[in-house]
Amino acid sequence: MIELQHIVKDYQSGNHKVTALNDINLSVNKGEVFGIIGHSGAGKSTLIRTINLLERPSSGRVFIDGVNMTELASRKLQEERRTIGMIFQHFNLLSSATVADNIAFPLRLAKRSKETVERRVAELIGLVGLDGHENKYPAQLSGGQKQRVGIARALATNPKVLLCDEATSALDPQTTNAILALLLRINRELNITIVLITHEMQVIRSICDRVAVIDGGKIVETGPVSQVFLKPQHPTTREFVEQVSGAVDKGLPLMEEAGEPQTLIRITFIGEQTYEPALYETMRDTNVPFVILQGTVSRLKNTPYGQLVLELHGAQRDTEQAIERLRSRGLDVEVIRHGSDRA
Structure with a gap:
């Protein structure tokens, strides 16, 4: 479904070259929820933005459903991007537009008919649980409601892939759980492939099928969540696992009975x-x-x-x-x- 081959992303900082992504190779299967976890500055946001070429890699290739995105001309790339929805940490809503108009925005850009837009907006408002909020403005919504608008907007053009850029990190724990449950339901009911980035292992543990750990622009560990979570190999992975499982104090003194080691x-x-x-x-x-x-x-x-x-x-x-x-x-x-x- 998604294939990243030898992705490198370099930036120029004054006279120095900074490598944000270093030979990234990843594959994401159709219909799965794939997580990418890393600390701030590890390169995870750059990585997820290379999938829809909001960040164009310095070298390497990006395939989605067999299409080489890195070779597409500008107009064709714009068309292909309509098959990729994206939701953001800080919602990125139009403050002067209502909930309905925010959701309708990508449909109008795609020049869909008025009837199609109204029907699709109504469907999505029901799907994300925003009935009764159609005519409200973002300033009148809670953080969780704003993210539901962002999700509905990302789904407007019936994408095959949904990219989530730290979609829950600005939310409280209860709201985070509700948004994760919504994403999982969308994945199951619509069979949309979801790629999400986060710095929280709890998010990965809750909804992901597989996970990649990124550190210093490199993928240092990848695999099924159960394997990576229960048997972490890399020090960075172990740090994230300890967020939710706690560290074992290996310096804990052991008792001894009758001189026998424990x-x-x-x-x-x-x-x-x-x-x-x-x-x-x-x-x-x-x-x-x-x-x-x-x-x-x-x-x-x-x-x-x-x-x-x-x-x-x-x-x-x-x-x-x-x-x-x-x-x-x-x-x-x-x-x-x-x-x-x-x-």
Whole structure:
């Protein structure tokens, strides 16, 4: 659906060249919600704006539905952009236009008939939950309502792709959840491919199917959200995961009983494993005492998951047997530290 091939974006700053994007290669499947996460200045806004060529790459190619966007002449590019909607962090609404007129704006630019415009505006107002607000102006709306107008406007020309540039970062948590739920419903009901950028892992966890982590203009990690979230590889990814899961204090002192070193482990459950009594049954059968130091049970989009950090007590041979028993049940078990590993 979307293919970015060796994208480089350079800027000139005085006598110096600044590389904002460095050899970016990404593919986004039709109908999925794809997230791009990074810190401020990492290049994520530049990256998402290269998809519709609001930022033209210095080199590389952008394909959407098999069309090489980077080779299109100006008029043809303008036509193709109508298949790509975009919503913005600060809404970018016309302050002197009503809700209805803001939504109608791209349709009028496309020279659609009055009847088509009125029908489509009415459809979209219902879709985004703005019934009764048609004749209000942006100054009369809440932040969440303004973003709903922005979403409706982005959908006006029936796009195949919806780009979201920090669409929820200016909103409070409750409103953010409502907007994310709306985007997920749009994705499911209209089968629109969504690419969103954010600096919040909670946004990625809530609605994305896959994610790419960008740092210093490079993609440093990518994959299904469950894989990246539960087993982060890059330090930047681990920072974002800790936003929502919390860091494990590896310096936490371990107790010792009868001079036997103890073991700190992290167990990851995913899918139906989350609801199975694997931990209880394993520790009962192996007779290994344990203490839960940290625990989470939540969801990654539609997938339940859980993570527990445990301190296992007893002889090392017994704790190793318990760990192997847990792994034999299909659980991911990471040994964080043995008592004998202390500095």
